[in-house]
Amino acid sequence: MLKYFVITLFLFVPSTYLKSQGFDWQWSARCPINNPQNYYGINANYGFNYFIGSISFNENNVSAPNFIDINGNNFGIGINYEHWGKYNRYAFYGTLRYNNLTLSSYTIDNVPLTDDIIAQYKISLDYNFNLLTLHSGINYRILETHFLLGAGIGLGAIVNNVFYANEEILGPAEVPPFPTNPPSYKREITTGELKKINSFFVNTHIKIGYNLDIGKGSYIEPNLCFSIPLGSMFSTEKLSNYAISFGINYYTSLYFSNK
Numbered sequence: 001m002l003k004y005f006v007i008t009l010f011l012f013v014p015s016t017y018l019k020s021q022g023f024d025w026q027w028s029a030r031c032p033i034n035n036p037q038n039y040y041g042i043n044a045n046y047g048f049n050y051f052i053g054s055i056s057f058n059e060n061n062v063s064a065p066n067f068i069d070i071n072g073n074n075f076g077i078g079i080n081y082e083h084w085g086k087y088n089r090y091a092f093y094g095t096l097r098y099n100n101l102t103l104s105s106y107t108i109d110n111v112p113l114t115d116d117i118i119a120q121y122k123i124s125l126d127y128n129f130n131l132l133t134l135h136s137g138i139n140y141r142i143l144e145t146h147f148l149l150g151a152g153i154g155l156g157a158i159v160n161n162v163f164y165a166n167e168e169i170l171g172p173a174e175v176p177p178f179p180t181n182p183p184s185y186k187r188e189i190t191t192g193e194l195k196k197i198n199s200f201f202v203n204t205h206i207k208i209g210y211n212l213d214i215g216k217g218s219y220i221e222p223n224l225c226f227s228i229p230l231g232s233m234f235s236t237e238k239l240s241n242y243a244i245s246f247g248i249n250y251y252t253s254l255y256f257s258n259k
Helices: 002-018
Strands: 038-053 055-059 062-067 070-084 090-112 118-141 147-171 186-189 200-210 212-215 218-229 239-252
Touching (some): 038 090, 038 218, 055 118, 062 090, 070 239, 090 147, 118 200, 147 218, 200 239
Antiparallel strands (some): 038 070, 038 239, 055 062, 090 118, 147 200, 200 218, 212 218, 218 239
């Protein structure tokens, strides 16, 4: 009885470890394969950003109340690489991605015009960034499932950035319109200034994902990623950028053949 148990155990254990990421990619029982270790592909992600901190703003050296309630979204596309480690329990990955990040906020400025009249102005800000990011990390396969946990670190470089600001008179009725042509109760702020933004930034991330087999030598990885900043976006004031993103990675091997 013990002999049969040992034989069964030895038959089962290798089959558990030799399947690539748990995928049964062999052509047939008599036609095994060389399991690739290196995979290449493309990726895309979309997510939401929440900012902790504030942004100061002034026009012609006149300061407005800081922007505090700040939210945004992000979108990115790029290329990726993954190397499967021993027993396919873990994988090292790297991604190079082009991202677009936007943030929006507004603040209310109350300005006394007379002893009885306080003008209320709404100043809105839209900030747009284009950046390159390089991420690397490790995925760990959960038990014998296709689910994975990942963690890594990223470096980003801002390619360009531009902001738009406008001001709107909310009231009261006694407040005169802006001296635009024609006069208006809303105007674009063309001489506004923000603090200097950092050109580079670093963040860490954790993710949960799933490897889905789509054919021999290829798979996709839907994932949910949480990004945590290591530092501020601005050089002289505190603004931390937290993000949650849904992404999808496509991987395929350039080498896949029979033994």
